Amino acid sequence: MVDYDAVVIGAGNGGLTAGLTLARAGVKTLMLERHNIPGGCATSFVRGRFEFEVALHQLSGMGTESFPGPLRSMLNDLNVIKDLEFVQMENLYRAVIPGQMDITLKADRGQAIQALKAKFPQETSGIDGLFDLVWAFCNQWVHVAIMRDPEASPEKYPIYFQYALKDTQTVLNTFLKNPLLQSAVSIYWSYMGMPPSRLPFGDFAIIFWAYTEFKPYHIKGGSQALSSSLLNAYMEAGGEVRFNCGVRKILVENNRTKGVVTDQGDEISTQRIVSNAGSYSTYVDLIDREHVPEERWRELGARTIGTSAVTVFLGMDAEPEDLGIRETTNFITETTDNDLAFATFKTLDSPKAMLFTCYDVDDPDFSPKGACQGAIVALAYSEPWLSIPTTRYYETKYRYAQDMLNTLYKVFPDCKNHIEEMDVATPLTHMRYLGHPGGAIYGFEQSAKDSELFLDSASPIEGLYHAGAFTGMGGFQPTLMSGQSAARKVIRALQK
Amino acid sequence: MKNKVKKQISGFSEIEKEIEILRKHALDRSVEKGQVSQIIHRLHPRKLNLAVSEIHPETGSAKTFRLVSQDHYLPPFQAGQYINLFLDVNGILTSRPYSISSSPCQTAYYDITVRRIKNGFFSNYLLDEIQPGDVFQSTSPAGYFHHNPLFHGKDLVFIAGGSGITPFMSMVREATDKKLDQQIHLIYGSQQDDDIIFQKELSERESSHANLTVTHVITEPSSSFSGYKGFITAELIQTVLAGTNPADKMFYLCGPEAMYGFVLSQLEMLGIPKRRIRVEIFGPPEDITAHPGWPETIQKEDWFQIRLSQGRTFEAKAGETLMNSLERNGITLETSCRSGVCSLCRTKLVSGKVFHPAGVQIRKSDRRYGYIHPCTAYPLEDLELMI
Numbered sequence: 016m017v018d019y020d021a022v023v024i025g026a027g028n029g030g031l032t033a034g035l036t037l038a039r040a041g042v043k044t045l046m047l048e049r050h051n052i053p054g055g056c057a058t059s060f061v062r063g064r065f066e067f068e069v070a071l072h073q074l075s076g077m078g079t080e081s082f083p084g085p086l087r088s089m090l091n092d093l094n095v096i097k098d099l100e101f102v103q104m105e106n107l108y109r110a111v112i113p114g115q116m117d118i119t120l121k122a123d124r125g126q127a128i129q130a131l132k133a134k135f136p137q138e139t140s141g142i143d144g145l146f147d148l149v150w151a152f153c154n155q156w157v158h159v160a161i162m163r164d165p166e167a168s169p170e171k172y173p174i175y176f177q178y179a180l181k182d183t184q185t186v187l188n189t190f191l192k193n194p195l196l197q198s199a200v201s202i203y204w205s206y207m208g209m210p211p212s213r214l215p216f217g218d219f220a221i222i223f224w225a226y227t228e229f230k231p232y233h234i235k236g237g238s239q240a241l242s243s244s245l246l247n248a249y250m251e252a253g254g255e256v257r258f259n260c261g262v263r264k265i266l267v268e269n270n271r272t273k274g275v276v277t278d279q280g281d282e283i284s285t286q287r288i289v290s291n292a293g294s295y296s297t298y299v300d301l302i303d304r305e306h307v308p309e310e311r312w313r314e315l316g317a318r319t320i321g322t323s324a325v326t327v328f329l330g331m332d333a334e335p336e337d338l339g340i341r342e343t344t345n346f347i348t349e350t351t352d353n354d355l356a357f358a359t360f361k362t363l364d365s366p367k368a369m370l371f372t373c374y375d376v377d378d379p380d381f382s383p384k385g386a387c388q389g390a391i392v393a394l395a396y397s398e399p400w401l402s403i404p405t406t407r408y409y410e411t412k413y414r415y416a417q418d419m420l421n422t423l424y425k426v427f428p429d430c431k432n433h434i435e436e437m438d439v440a441t442p443l444t445h446m447r448y449l450g451h452p453g454g455a456i457y458g459f460e461q462s463a464k465d466s467e468l469f470l471d472s473a474s475p476i477e478g479l480y481h482a483g484a485f486t487g488m489g490g491f492q493p494t495l496m497s498g499q500s501a502a503r504k505v506i507r508a509l510q511k
Numbered sequence: 512m513k514n515k516v517k518k519q520i521s522g523f524s525e526i527e528k529e530i531e532i533l534r535k536h537a538l539d540r541s542v543e544k545g546q547v548s549q550i551i552h553r554l555h556p557r558k559l560n561l562a563v564s565e566i567h568p569e570t571g572s573a574k575t576f577r578l579v580s581q582d583h584y585l586p587p588f589q590a591g592q593y594i595n596l597f598l599d600v601n602g603i604l605t606s607r608p609y610s611i612s613s614s615p616c617q618t619a620y621y622d623i624t625v626r627r628i629k630n631g632f633f634s635n636y637l638l639d640e641i642q643p644g645d646v647f648q649s650t651s652p653a654g655y656f657h658h659n660p661l662f663h664g665k666d667l668v669f670i671a672g673g674s675g676i677t678p679f680m681s682m683v684r685e686a687t688d689k690k691l692d693q694q695i696h697l698i699y700g701s702q703q704d705d706d707i708i709f710q711k712e713l714s715e716r717e718s719s720h721a722n723l724t725v726t727h728v729i730t731e732p733s734s735s736f737s738g739y740k741g742f743i744t745a746e747l748i749q750t751v752l753a754g755t756n757p758a759d760k761m762f763y764l765c766g767p768e769a770m771y772g773f774v775l776s777q778l779e780m781l782g783i784p785k786r787r788i789r790v791e792i793f794g795p796p797e798d799i800t801a802h803p804g805w806p807e808t809i810q811k812e813d814w815f816q817i818r819l820s821q822g823r824t825f826e827a828k829a830g831e832t833l834m835n836s837l838e839r840n841g842i843t844l845e846t847s848c849r850s851g852v853c854s855l856c857r858t859k860l861v862s863g864k865v866f867h868p869a870g871v872q873i874r875k876s877d878r879r880y881g882y883i884h885p886c887t888a889y890p891l892e893d894l895e896l897m898i
């Protein structure tokens with residue numbers, strides 16, 4: 016007799032959809048979460064009259080009711096969509112380089128092309144060429160990777176096989192000359208945490224195409240609304256959950272999971288574990304070394320931990336239009352050299368690429384009347400943050416945030432005079448609340464070698480399954496879907 | 512995707528080779544076991560094990576307790592933050608938050624300064640029973656009532672009442688010790704002029720630092736007292752800040768519940784926008800039944816049944832927070848602020864109805880799915896809690 020048929024470690028996106036899928040299938044499931052609230056990254060916190068969104072800037076994969084994307088279909092399957100309200104964003108983004116460029120792309124292929132051509136009339140054929148390639152690539156990718164055409168081959172799908180692993184910068188160079196234009200088109204690289212020179216073109220093409228075709232979305236009530244609805248559905252389906260209850264150890268015997276030990280010292284027996292703690296923490300911190308095959312240590316050693324972030328949360332006592340904010344999603348960069356911008360993420364110097372999201376533009380109910388909230392995000396690796404003595408942590412954090420604010424004020428000077436609440440999260444904050452090494456928010460780096468194509472997320476330990484960003488790609492859509500797929504494997508195994 | 516298919520992607524085999532080499536020379540990550548939690552622990556340990564090293568009487572009603580770490584390490588804090596002390600008071604494991612009154616410039620100890628309140632459950636125990644050498648646990652420093660250089664500016668007005676001086680004492684000590692570029696006006700209300708906490712040190716710091724001014728206001732002055740008397744009014748604030756524009760400053764308020772309503776209305780009269788006012792949390796209200804929205808039909812002494820999902824049942828008074836009632840019945844929840852804002856104690860209400868006073872910060876989705884903050888929730892019916 017085991018205490019539970021399955022235990023889910025962590026209530027992040029991956030853990031939540033895994034738990035819900037299991038509970039719905041009648042699997043007796045216990046979810047254990049270290050923090051006091053579900054969501055992991057997908058959460059919120061309250062300061063004064065603002066409820067700040069922690070992570071979600073643009074939800075991908077939704078599509079419309081008549082043309083549903085993969086995420087909408089999954090949330091439909093899980094029957095939580097009725098509890099949620101989604102707001103479609105009109106724009107992909109506004110991209111600004113103060114003093115040099117300012118362009119807004121609509122989430123529509125034709126209109127985006129038009130806007131680019133209007134700003135860069137010398138490069139109309141290059142723009143057409145690049146968009147044609149992106150769409151042709153994604154079309155073939157759907158056949159190869161999603162529909163899994165058994166006859167997939169370089170002859171049948173030449174664009175996919177030729178371009179999937181090419182670096183994005185090389186492709187940009189073949190179509191576009193003006194570095195400003197390259198910046199305007201490629202800024203989604205920062206959502207992947209890899210500069211175009213190191214980002215596989217396949218991943219860039221898919222993200223640009225998917226946001227355009229399935230549109231970027233916002234969730235009413237923020238990502239916490241999604242996490243809470245998933246947890247609620249999980250509990251309604253009979254799932255049990257404990258908060259403030261981290262897992263300290265996974266018990267393994269004869270290469271098989273046997274149970275878990277909580278931070279409080281409770282031992283819970285189970286044969287199936289879905290870990291949302293990330294493959295790094297799961298093996299390094301939760302399982303005794305001798306139970307992990309040598310092969311897995313080599314695999315982990317060859318991986319690079321991905322980026323974390325610094326976020327400045329702003330609660331302001333004015334409506335967005337009073338502050339000159341007209342777009343929800345604003346990328347602000349200070350250079351067209353993306354490698355340089357990326358390099359700043361590994362320092363404590365002012366980051367040269369950042370995102371400013373003002374949620375109230377598309378969702379006027381997000382903040383109280385007469386107020387709005389914004390979040391400035393810059394990607395950041397944890398290393399320089401780990402090198403500062405703890406006694407200098409606060410001043411470093413403020414200095415860094417001040418640099419980000421100064422950049423923001425170049426584009427939105429009025430924000431400065433309306434700040435009512437402000438807080439700052441650093442890589443150490445993400446480390447604290449997620450438990451991931453380096454405070455990684457997208458799992459491993461999204462370079463070619465650490466991408467899904469080369470990642471084997473199946474565990475060498477029987478009964479152990481993984482969900483979340485460390486199984487492939489970071490971001491809401493991939494992590495939410497990874498949990499469902501891990502749970503399906505558990506269900507199949509239980510049926511055997 | 513099948514391996515056979517993947518392998519045909521151009522560039523695939525080169526990357527496979529790269530990974531093969533990396534694996535051969537891989538760092539064995541098992542040596543990193545425990546590193547993440549060690550790093551977090553340096554800034555935010557879950558619990559601190561503290562010992563009282565000294566007790567220093569401040570006034571007839573207040574004492575300072577000097578707390579040192581039993582683990583040889585205290586995390587840094589921002590002047591104005593508090594710790595939540597856990598203590599077994601006559602068989603009840605409970606906790607109360609106390610602002611750190613010492614300066615963050617030194618890391619050897621935290622001082623807390625506790626004032627006696629009439630019938631105070633915890634404060635009286637601290638003041639009467641705790642001796643040097645006694646040990647207890649606390650949370651690590653928390654709270655948002657501190658200077659934020661990103662938007663607070665350098666022109667600061669501290670308005671304190673009674674024991675509400677403690678976070679300001681830490682801020683004043685830091686600003687004067689570090690000679691921070693800040694102009695501080697402290698307006699400090701006390702009941703009696705012979706019961707002013709930190710009076711001597713404040714006047715010393717005021718005379719040696721040109722950018723600190725201290726103004727005392729006494730509600731029940733002795734006949735010999737010659738300073739400001741009564742409440743902290745708009746007029747008084749204006750007089751103290753004479754010649755400067757109050758709207759350029761940041762105002763901070765910390766004191767007893769009754770002070771907030773009054774002083775906030777005075778600041779409003781002065782035209783201070785809300786974004787220039789910081790208010791410290793102050794724990795559950797003294798008399799919840801006096802709060803707007805409290806149902807007239809329910810009295811403080813009405814008792815309700817509380818059922819826990821784990822199977823136990825006990826009775827709780829309407830006029831007392833659920834957290835207190837739980838503690839009296841041997842159940843101690845995670846908590847830091849005991850004021851409804853830190854959300855550590857969030858608990859699912861399975862059935863029944865509770866009252867939360869305005870200002871309790873509950874996430875929208877928590878409201879929707881019935882989560883409450885027991886530290887500031889009062890039963891209005893029989894309840895079932897998921898505990």
Ligand SMILES: Cc1cc2nc3c(=O)[nH]c(=O)nc-3n(C[C@H](O)[C@H](O)[C@H](O)COP(=O)(O)OP(=O)(O)OC[C@H]3O[C@@H](n4cnc5c(N)ncnc54)[C@H](O)[C@@H]3O)c2cc1C
Nearest residue numbers: 025027028029049055056072073261262292483484490491
């Ligand atoms: C600032 C920021 C901005 C972002 N913007 C976007 C965006 O616009 N669009 C997008 O798609 N994505 C975005 N992301 C990324 C996205 O939020 C994450 O990739 C995704 O939420 C990760 O989900 P996960 O399933 O890996 O779980 P995580 O969110 O990593 O959660 C893991 C959970 O497991 C728990 N846990 C860990 N160890 C243990 C243990 N031992 N015992 C118990 N519990 C444990 C943790 O407490 C946590 O709750 C952003 C992230 C951040 C931080």
Ligand SMILES: Cc1cc2nc3c(=O)[nH]c(=O)nc-3n(C[C@H](O)[C@H](O)[C@H](O)COP(=O)(O)OP(=O)(O)OC[C@H]3O[C@@H](n4cnc5c(N)ncnc54)[C@H](O)[C@@H]3O)c2cc1C
Nearest residue numbers: 607608609610624625626630631632633634674677793794
């Ligand atoms: C952020 C913050 C910082 C603070 N800083 C300071 C500070 O620096 N100095 C300071 O002096 N105070 C400070 N306080 C106030 C402090 O936390 C206590 O509220 C104060 O000491 C009074 O606590 P008490 O238990 O004595 O009184 P109360 O909790 O108000 O108790 C009043 C009555 O309620 C009943 N009661 C309360 N709890 C229980 C229980 N568990 N079981 C049974 N009966 C109970 C008793 O009958 C008692 O007589 C701070 C509060 C906050 C929120």
